[in-house]
Amino acid sequence: MTPPIDPWLLERLVCPATRTPLRQEGDRLVSDEGGLAYPIRGGVPVLLVEEAVEVTK
Template sequence: MTSATPLDPELLAILVCPVTRTPLRYDREADELISEAAGLAYPIRDGVPVMLVEEARKLGASR
């Protein structure tokens, strides 16, 4: 489940979690942006991060 386009490092540098406003970690294997502070994983679809809380997966939940 890898995206066709790798995530732009410059984009990752400016994105923050919409809940906590903390930096995100890119999980290449899961193709998600991880917010450790919020306990959420935001999906990346077609190379575009989906930064909506209602689309995020709770960490520890099944993919």
């Protein structure tokens, strides 16, 4: 299980595709606006559009 991202940092991170806020969901950061989830590997968010997976609603 991935530990929570520091709230201060999470407030500043945005989706690289949509420039909208992200929220942490387990071991990924989710962009509700973009419908994308970005992995967190070794405690480091990987905010590359190529690494994102689509989130189904």
